[in-house]
Amino acid sequence: MPVITTPFGVLETLPSIEFFSGGTVQSCIAARSCPLFTPLGSLVPQFTASSLRKRQLPAISFHPNGMLRNLPLEEQVMVPTPLGMLPAEQVTFYDTGAVKRVFPLNGTLSGYWTQEDEAAMATPLNLDTPIGCARVKPVCVYFGPEGNLRSLTLWPDTVLEVPTPLGNIGARSGVSFFDSGVLRSLEPASPVAVRTPLGELLAFDQDAVGICGDRNSLRFRENGALLGLTTAAHAFEVELENGRKRTLAPPLRRHPCDGERMEAGSITLDFSPGxxxxxxxxxxxxxxxxxxxxxxxxxLPLPSLSPMCSMGAGKW
Structure with a gap:
């Protein structure tokens, strides 16, 4: 097996090694237990893939300057972070060595291991956040280069009560912060009435994916002013530059679970002065x-009536 030397220790790897143009290692996969002495302490990269949760071997990746970028771990361990000790199965770093993201779990979802299976392994953590102490099950904890909390990505069915310039709002999927600690965005767990320059609108993104909590549909400026939202509950009559009127309504689409039904898609609004x-x-x-x-x-418009009698008596 190839052996490479890194600033953090020696790695015995699988043959598939990628290099930057300058010759330094870009990514590799550990072939056996090789502890690395990282900014977070001694950590063992993942080198086995023999369970339902871990059927693939993810790569270790590096920044061009040689610093670790992404490090999947063989087992969940406690690592030091700006929020204290956190459980981790995967960690990422900035090129300075500062911790960037901590993933408490890192199982591979498949037909044999579902999101529900993985979520059942998540444990609640008490985190000291810019909005106070929060007890949540995070998918990912994201830090800025200076150690400030930038976002929390939440497991489905987790709702976090978030104080906002609009009052307390239940958030799902994620919540993010400016580097100053001011609330940046959140994903409403249910439709919420929001005061806007257009009047009161119901903010809710039914299509929120929830994979990453860095950018969410209800967004604020650093001074607390509303920046934008997503809605499927309103239509808008707008006056264009040429003076003409146009109606903007949520786009209709086939319901993914019932091709006979229609549902409303979302419209995203972004506000700037005037x-x-x-x-x-x-x-x-x-x-x-x-x-x-x-x-x-x-x-939603009412479904069109068929000219066929439902009792089988022919047309009427």
Whole structure:
């Protein structure tokens, strides 16, 4: 097996090694137990893939300057972080050596190991966050280069009560912060009424993926002002630059579980002084003055009636 020397120790690896153009190692896969002496202490990279949870061997990756970038671990261990000791099965680093992300779990989802199986292994953690002490099950804890908390990605079915400039809002999926500690964004767990320059709108992103909590649909500026939101509950009549009126409504699409039913897609709104931008699927962004926008509730149209009698008596 190839043997490579890193600033953190010697690695015996599988043959598939990638290099940067300058000749330093970009990524490799550990072939046996090889402890690395990292900024977080001695850690053993993952070198086995013999369980339902871990059927693949992820690569160890490095920054061009030789610093560790991504380190999957053989077993869950406690690592020191700016929030104290946290459990980790995968950690990532900045090129300075500062910890960037901590993943308490790192199982591979498959037909043999589901998201529910992995979530059942998650344990609640007490974290000292910019919004106070929070007891959550994080998928990922993301730090800035100076050690400040930038975001929490949450397991599905986890709801965190978050104080916001709009009052307390239950957040799912994720919550993020500016480097100053001010709330940056969150993913509402249910539709929430938000005061906007267009009036009160219901903010909720039904399509939120929840893989990463860094960017969420309800967004704020650092001064606490509303930056943007996502909604499928409203339509908007806007006045374009040429003076014409246009109605922007949530796009209709087939329901993924029932091809006969339609559902409303989402519209994303971004606010700037005196203006608002609308973005929705397969359409260019539309930016107009807020004074020329009228918002109204949007309801799905009733399904068209078939001319066939449901009792089998033919057309009527």
């Amino acid at each position: 203006q608002v931008s609308f973005t929705f699927a397969d359409s260019p962004r539309i930016k107009v003055k807020t004074e020329g926008v009228t918002a109204s509730r949007f309801f």
